[in-house]
Amino acid sequence: MATGTDVRSTTTRGAGWWCAWGFIAISALHVVYGLVEYGSEAGDVLAHGLGGASGDVDRERFFWYMLGGPAMLLAGLWARQEFRRTGRVPRAVAWFAVFLGAMVLLMPDGGFWFFILLAVPAFRASSGRSAGKRAEGDG
Numbered sequence: 001m002a003t004g005t006d007v008r009s010t011t012t013r014g015a016g017w018w019c020a021w022g023f024i025a026i027s028a029l030h031v032v033y034g035l036v037e038y039g040s041e042a043g044d045v046l047a048h049g050l051g052g053a054s055g056d057v058d059r060e061r062f063f064w065y066m067l068g069g070p071a072m073l074l075a076g077l078w079a080r081q082e083f084r085r086t087g088r089v090p091r092a093v094a095w096f097a098v099f100l101g102a103m104v105l106l107m108p109d110g111g112f113w114f115f116i117l118l119a120v121p122a123f124r125a126s127s128g129r130s131a132g133k134r135a136e137g138d139g
Helices: 012-038 040-048 057-086 091-105 113-127
Strands: none
Touching: 012 040, 012 057, 012 091, 012 113, 040 057, 057 091, 057 113, 091 113
């Protein structure tokens, strides 16, 4: 039997969980919204590539929705994996949330506000201050 504190039973679990699943949920919403709103552009992008997207606002938006969603998914999966393994979220994931949240300055009516909210649990879970020691053999 492992000794020590199981990181899953600490108060940081909430912060790590919110960080990881927040990124994953936002990524899913991002891709779904992009497909619903700009899905008609998918065939055009697949047929002609992105080279002709310059100047076509709907094609550009479709591209960014499809690019942003997987990037956020990877950040969420990385945060989830590292939190389960070490009891901490990578600091880079927290800074990624800050960077995306800062985009509010460029597009205040966009959904970047969610990343400002995600940055708080991301930094809390990356510090490990309340995570305690990882239980030996727990992984």
